[in-house]
Amino acid sequence: MSDAAAAGEGDDYAALRTMIAQRNLEALRMQSERLGAAAPDTLARQIAEWEQADPGAPA
Incomplete structure (x- = not known):
């Protein structure tokens, strides 16, 4: 496989x-x-971590 194909x-x-x-x-x-107010803190933390890891993600 060529380097170009591998890069693709x-x-x-x-x-x-x-x-x-x-x-x-x-x-x-x-x-x-x-879930609203019943949403676990871990879910909110996971969302924040993913948003921080991918700042280009749609809001």
Whole structure:
């Protein structure tokens, strides 16, 4: 496999990981909104950690 092909696969993999992380973050946000005040602190912390790890994630 050429270096260019390997780099392309890496880009695809990174894009897929980003997409999955963004979907997971959105699911956590929705779950947190549904739970409201009953949402566990760990859920809020997880959302904050993911947002900090990926500042480009949609709000």
